[in-house]
Amino acid sequence: MSARSRQRDQRQGPRQGRQRDKRRDRTRLVALVLAIALVGGLVAAVAGALGGGDDRDDGEDAGSLTSTTLDTGGIEVPAPDGWTAIPVAGLGFGLAVPPGWEATVLAADVLESLERSSPQVPGFLDNAHAAAEAGAVFYAAGVDDAGRVADVKVRAAPGAGVSTVDQLEDYARQLAGSAGLGDVPIEVVGGAERPTVRMQYGLGTAGRSPEAQGTETLVAGPDDIVWSVIVTSEDAASHDALAEQITGTLAFPPA
Numbered sequence: 001m002s003a004r005s006r007q008r009d010q011r012q013g014p015r016q017g018r019q020r021d022k023r024r025d026r027t028r029l030v031a032l033v034l035a036i037a038l039v040g041g042l043v044a045a046v047a048g049a050l051g052g053g054d055d056r057d058d059g060e061d062a063g064s065l066t067s068t069t070l071d072t073g074g075i076e077v078p079a080p081d082g083w084t085a086i087p088v089a090g091l092g093f094g095l096a097v098p099p100g101w102e103a104t105v106l107a108a109d110v111l112e113s114l115e116r117s118s119p120q121v122p123g124f125l126d127n128a129h130a131a132a133e134a135g136a137v138f139y140a141a142g143v144d145d146a147g148r149v150a151d152v153k154v155r156a157a158p159g160a161g162v163s164t165v166d167q168l169e170d171y172a173r174q175l176a177g178s179a180g181l182g183d184v185p186i187e188v189v190g191g192a193e194r195p196t197v198r199m200q201y202g203l204g205t206a207g208r209s210p211e212a213q214g215t216e217t218l219v220a221g222p223d224d225i226v227w228s229v230i231v232t233s234e235d236a237a238s239h240d241a242l243a244e245q246i247t248g249t250l251a252f253p254p255a
Contacts, residue, residue: 077251089253091137093227095154096249098242103140106132122149136230150233152246160226165195168220172197175218195220198247200240212236215243222252 073089079096086103087094097103102119104110111132114125121141131139131153141151162171165188172186181201189196198217214232221227229250231243 074254075251077249079249080245083249085249086140087251088138091156092223092225092253093138093154093156093221094249094251095138095140095152095229095246097140097152097246098142101140101142103138104128106137106139108132121151122147127151144235146235148234150231150235150239150242152232153228153230155228155230156221157226157228159224160220161224162220162226163195163224164220165197168195168197168218168226171226172199172218175216189217192219198243213239215239215247217243217247219250222255 071089072087072094073092075087075089075094077085077087077094077096079085082099083096084099084101084103085094085096088105091105102121102124104114106128111129114128119125121143124141127141128139134153134155136153136155138154139151141149143149160171162168169186169188176182176184176186176199181199184199184201186197186199189198196217196219198215200213200215202213212232212234213236214230217229217231219227219229227250229247231239231246233239233242
């Protein structure tokens with residue numbers, strides 16, 4: 001796959017291909033899927049369950065439906081009221097997602113476990129796999145009452161050699177060029193704790209509403225890693241505020 005194809009896949013908007021509640025006799029398992037980085041590998045955990053009773057599919061571990069204490073690694077995620085903070089110590093970052101959103105770390109074993117769950121967000125499994133193929137390490141998504149999907153993908157580029165905002169602007173221009181975005185405006189985010197820039201773009205009309213929007217925010221994080229937080233949504237009216245809120249929760253371990 002070419003670099004341009006990978007970038008295009010990375011920026012693809014939410015897909016609307018999967019019907020909700022196909023099997024109503026199944027317990028609604030996923031309120032939020034997390035992955036905890038432990039020595040020896042990534043272990044998936046479910047932070048909560050929707051629905052009640054013990055009507056689980058055969059082979060589902062009852063323990064997977066209980067809350068798990070997360071190793072935060074000292075990461076303090078500034079989550080707005082009602083949002084869910086997700087510190088992923090093993091990957092060196094944390095993020096918060098809005099109420100009702102579903103989220104997962106994009107490790108192969110975690111994605112495999114997701115196939116046995118029933119996410120409520122349309123297209124969640126397909127989009128999570130697509131995000132992983134495009135190099136993302138984290139995916140989360142939610143759907144509003146009108147059926148419009150919004151999602152966030154997090155990517156990490158180690159060894160980028162970026163430590164200043166000028167270098168980050170150059171990095172963003174190169175990224176936009178390789179993705180075929182042309183002269184997309186690159187905005188320096190003032191007042192950010194670390195060098196931060198953002199760029200916005202439309203998502204086109206292929207299978208999506210023409211109003212669908214994307215915002216990619218690049219942050220020069222610790223240990224010479226450039227973090228990319230990509231928010232896409234099908235509600236143009238709320239997109240900017242949503243992207244700013246989600247990106248504003250990005251956090252790292254204490255120095």
